[in-house]
Structures are given as C-alpha cells and as structure tokens.
Amino acid sequence: MATTEQTELPPGPRGYPLLGNLFQYTDDRLEFVTRNAEQYGPVTYFEVPNQSFYQVSEPELVEHVLVQNNQAYIKGELFQQALGDALGDGLLTSEGTDWRDQRHRMQPAFHPGMLEQYSTMMTAGVERLLETWEDGETRDIHEDMMHLTVEIAAETLFDVDVRDEQAEVSAALEAIMDAAEVPVDIPSWIPTPRNRRYEAAIETLDDIADRIVEKHDGGRGDDIVTILLTAQGKEITRERVRDEIVTLLLAGHETTALTLTYTLHLLGRNPEQRERLQAELAEVLDGRTPTMADLEDLPYTEQTIEEGMRIYPPVWELIREAAEPDELGGYEIPVGATVSMQPWVIHRDGRFYDDPLSFRPERWTDEFKRSLPKFAYFPFGGGPRRCIGDRFAMLEARLVLATIAQEWTVEPHDDLSFAPSITLRPDGPVEMTVRRR
Template sequence: MSSDDTPPPSPPGKPILGNLVEFSQSPFEYCREQARLGDIVEISLVGQSIYLLTEPEHVSRVLAGEPERFDKPEFVQSAFDPAIGESLLMSSGDEWQTQRETLQPAFYRDRMSEYASTIVETTARHIATWEVGSTVDITESMQRLTMRALVTTLFGDDVPIDQQTVRESIDHVVGRFGSVVSSMIPHWVPTPTNVRFVRALWSLEEVVDEVLVYGRTGDPDDQTLLSLLVAADRAERLSRETVRDEILMFLIEGYGTTSLALTYIWYELARNPETWRRLTDELDEVVAGDRPTPSEIRRLDVTERVVTEALRKYPPIYGIFRETTTDVTFGDWTVPEGSLLCLPQFVLHRDERFYDDPAAFRPERWAGDLEETLPEYAYFPFGGGPRHCIGSRFAMLEMKAMLATMANQWRFDLESEEELSLTMDLVARPEDPVRGTLVSRSS
C-alpha cells in the first residue's frame, strides 16, 4: 500500500476466485495486458495476491540491489521440498554459499572449450539418425539431445542411466506444476498427478544413487560436476541428501530449459527465411568441416543473436518469484512483508518501451548497440544478482554449438506455422507439439 493507503492497481476480480478465470484462460496475454495498469500490478488468484513488477529498476533491486529482503517464496519451497529442497536452487544463506562455491568450478570459462567438443560430438551422433522427409516432434528430439549432452558433460561419458526413464520421470515431477491448482495440493494427497509425482521421484532417486556409485569410481580430479559433488560428499562439506538433490536439480533445470529454447529457435527459423539465410550464410563462411570446432563456435555472431532473440521472445523461465521479508517501498507503493512478487521476463522482454515491434523475431536487433542502451533488467533470461543462473554460460554455449551443428546440415519445414500457444508450468512450453519435416541442406 502507498503512504495514503491506496493499493497498487489491480484488475477487477470475482469474489473468492479473484482474477483466476481470466488468468487461467490465457495467463501470458492476461498478465501482459494487466501490466499496462502500472509498474506494480496486483493480480489475485483465489485469495493469493501476486504483485507483477514490470519496471527494470524494481527488478534490479529485488535480484541484485537488496536480495536479502526477498526470499524464494514459501509456496515454491514447499512445492519443491520433496524433490530438490536441499539443492542450490532452493537453499539459502551459508548452505547456498557453500554449494555455489563447490559447484562453480564446473562452470568456469576455461571448461567451455572442452564442453563444446563434447556437445558437438553428441549433437552429430543425434542427427546421424535423422532421415530426409521424416517428421519429427521437435521438442521431444531436442529433449533427447540436451539430456544426453547434459549427462555426458556434467556427469561423465558413460554414466549408466536410462535417459528415457529419467526424462519421463522428470516430466512427471514437473507435471505437478502444470497448473496453479495441482502445485498447491500437498504431494502426499493421492491425486493422480501426485501419485505419478511420487513414483517418479522414487525412480529418480534410484537413478541418482546409481550416478553416485559411478561417480565414486571416477577420476576425483576431473572437475566434472559429479566429481565435485562426490568430493564434497567425501569431505562431508555437503550432506548425502544435498548431493542427491543437487544431481536431481541439475537434471531437471539443465535439460528442460535449453531444449525448449531450441524448439522455439527451430520454429522461428522455419518461419523466417531471411533469418535462416543469414544464419546459414554465416555457417557456410565460418564452419570449415561438417561440424563446428570450439574456435569456430566463438566466431558465430549471427548464431548467437538467434539464441539471444529466442530467449527474449520466449524466455523458458518466464518469471522469477520472490517473497518480501519486510515491507518494501517501490516508487509510490509499499508492498507489505510476506507479499508474493513476480518478476516477469515474459512481460519485460516484450515491452514496447525497450523493443521495437517486440512480438517479431528479429535477431538482427541485437547487432547494433541495443545491449548497451537497454536498461539493466529489461532483458534477464538467466535472472540476476547472486542467484543468477550458474549454468548460463554453459547453456549459451550448448544452444549455440547444437544449433550450428544441426543447421549446418538440416532444416525443418513446420507442420503448422500458426502462432504458438504457450502454457505456463514450471517453464513456458508450447501447448501442442511442434512438428517438422526434415530437409537436408545438401539436397
């Protein structure tokens, strides 16, 4: 509330339900529309107020300026607790600090060339199975690819896990967050979604145990994420539960986000022939062989802009949630302690104040000085401040290397070029499968 007790603007709602009905029909469009009411807008979902913050300065304050005044919200904590409650993503204070320091070496810049070679090799093996004229569920294909690359780079070459089971189990775990309602029902209530969730967790716990056994037999100095975790476990710096949650969290967080971004990239490339031409011109000029080398990948500027633009238009993590630990004043409004804030990338990344024609997919917008002139936090696909994505450098490299390797040989003709309708679960995903027919670039 402001000092004169006027609440932030909010759309009119129904008794009890608040804005739930309109929100559920089309959550992204609804929030974008309501964001026009002001730089803080209160949306009410069955008695739960969510404050949308759409001023970059406010976002900066929450993530980077005074992060100690904003916690991960209680509903996120309790929803994730049974799965990854002890992991880096969910922990706080000294525990978070220890985990971040322990895991950081796996993401140092000097590890990236090594990862690039492995990612390109994994991608080349993946596309070796593609056949001209066959129709592919692009999301599913990108999920298989990113899971394989994640496991190989972060855990080791021949970790003995059944990746399909892992992907299915993760989908069930994430499926619990498929709607506001299902994520709010405690996991021990035996709804069909919760039963699948609990079974999937058991199965993932078995997988994680196997990964750990494998990790203990590996080279302790190879600095993979797994060997760092095993060393921390041995030194009792991290508890066994934390190590297990960590592995699970990396599997969940690391594969869903990048595979979705690659899906959106393929979708937009198929709809934008001019962008496709620019991308393939660059590949033809820079990549000498049939797959890019690490130093060639570094020179792929158009490719990088395609990835950057995809993360702008379709940020897979569409919003970051925080809870105020004290009353906080943002401009004219004071938001009370315990309020739920949403920092919505999906609104800011399409804000006309910062981007011309924001609904258009235009990678070339990043070719000039946009990045320098853009207010900080008008673009933040990887979050910001101390809790920024630890995997951001890895993710950018992965998407660039995979795209360059695939697009060097293949493109997709889409089954449908209609505008994508997105659903809001843990990530922003297409409501319907995105399918395409494979076309060889050499034909």
C-alpha cells in the same frame, strides 16, 4: 497468505470473493500478465487463493528486487510448493549460507576451461541425434531437444551415459514440471493422475541420482558430483548430493531444450533469417563440426539464440517472496507477498524493442545492447542468484544450433501454444518436418 495492511494497493484486475483472480490467471497466464502490465502499469496487484502477487514490469524495479535489495527477498513458499519435493535442498531451492556454500563449491565445474571440455561432448551428442533423422520425416523437435540436453547434461556434468534411460529420465523431468504447472497447491496425498506421475517421477530420479553417486564414490575427477563428494569443510551428505544432481538435471536441460525448440521454430517461420544464419555457418565452418573456438566468428548464431530467448524466454516468470518489508514503485510490499517479474512481458515491451513480436536477430548489435536498460533483457535472471549455468547454456545452444542448421532445415507444422509452468513449456508436441540441405 500475505497480509496487506497498507492503505493503498497497486491497481489490478477485479477478482471474486475467496477465489480472487484465479479464473483469469488459469485461463491464460501469459495473456493475463501481459494485459495487467498494459492496463495497470509497472506495479499491479492480483490474488489467487492463499496468495497475493505484486507483478512488476519495469526494468528498474526488477533490478531493485534481484540486485539492489536482493537480501530482502527469498525464493519462498510458492517456489517450494512447486519444486521443493523434487529438488530438496538443491541450488534452486536452498537459501542463505547453505545456498552460498553450494554455489561456491559448484562454480569450478562451469569454469571456461571446463566449458571447452564440455563443448566436444555437446557436438558429439547432437551428431548422434542427427544420425537418427531421415530427410522429409516429421519429428517432435521438443522431444528431440529434451532427450539431447538430458544426455549432454548427464555426460558433461556427471560423467555418466544415460542414453539407454534417456526417455525415462526425460519423462520423469517432464512430470516434475507438469506438476509445477498447477497454480493452486493440490496436496500430494490426493491420488490424482498428476500426483501419481509426480511420485513415480521422483522415484525414477532418485534411482538415477543414487546410481550416479555410487559411480563416483571414492573416485577422482572434476565433474560436479566428485567436487561435491570430496568437498572440504562442511560435510556434504549423499542426500544433498542427490538434490544437486536432480536440480542440475532439471535446470541443465529444460531451459536449453526450450531455447533450441523455439529458436528452430522461429527460423522455420522466418526463411530470410534462416538463410542468413546458414550463410554464416557455411562461410565459417564449411561443413565441419563447430568448436568452441569458432563461436567468436559466428556472431549471427549468437544473435539468433538471443532473439529466440527474447521472444520466447524459457524462464518466462521469476518469483520472489518478500522476507522484509519493501517498497516498489511507491507501493509497500508486505512480508510474505510474492513479487512476480516476467521476462515474457518485458522482453516484448515496445519501449525497448522496435516491432517486438518480429524475429530479428540482427537487432542484437553491441550498440543496441548498450542502449537497453538493465533488466530489459534477463533470460537468465540476475543478481547473486543469476543462473550458475548461463555460460554453459549459451555454449550448448550455439553449438547445437550451428550443428543442426548447417545441415538441416526444419518446417513447423503449427503455431506454438504454451502450458506455462516454472518454464515456458509447449502445450503438446512441437512437430516439424526435417529436411537435409
């Protein structure tokens, strides 16, 4: 736990001896952090066992942590506890020169020329999914989007077909995120049902990663696995390649699946915006499959995705651990303390967004974007560790949404509820009735 020797801590909710704010934090994490920002201001302080948190809800301070003074912060122990066993030394968890080397090697796989190649695989994947839909049936849209984005990530980034193992891979990735939901670390040797699912999930992902590496051994290509296996200079071990495969499977599908799930839910609840989207798609596409070249003529489609990620940011919280002393908002941040920054809070701040809980894609004009403070909107993080796949994710989300929405409407059954982990996961199935237009 971080030591807090400064004479003054930021304001925050009162806790209990030893337990700190554990009960409030675990009862409803989204409500807890929202209330903290509203009641205590831009820097607040709270504790759970063995961890102190400095919650930051001012865009300028977020920019300080992620950009201006990013060298003073690391992903840290808390992030390692949540995902380290599963992701090893992959891009999400590695630090320093190892992280920079890996990011540099992987960057060509996200070049615009590669994205154009991926785009046809993305639309082919969603068309295969839609062939399984029947007019008027009820589907778990989150499950559909998870399976779809796993399939797309595997085909585009690794050049493998996982359709026969789609459910198994999705379930394994879900178990990893389920384990990360627990805010207090439970030792892996304790045989809880969650821990057993977690261990089985790691075995499944290891097997998948091994198969992907075997397929690429000695081969040629421009997918990420081939890029890593044939990297010049510093030796890349098969274990490190495995870590990157699992990292990209997780990161390459989870957030996009959530973006699409929540955006479709919002469209189902807001028929005026849905009709405007469908009118744009009809005018530009006239029933044909969208391409990457069409996207510049589909501005409302992009605005719809942007607004979906504003209201329901897939990465609802970013955390950093102070590796050096720092100061935020006049308060000293000691080494080892965790700084927590929530898109969930800032994206819903009425100072930046008029009627912030309303779904209004049309707000995302160029003028509005220029008027926003930096880091009043940061669904992909920011600074050197901004998501490497942000353009990939936006391409996929727009193409999938355009392909679905021009042919289908979805009607949500219930309001959304959440089980926030590293990502903003739904608390159970997200059932919707699908209707062919």
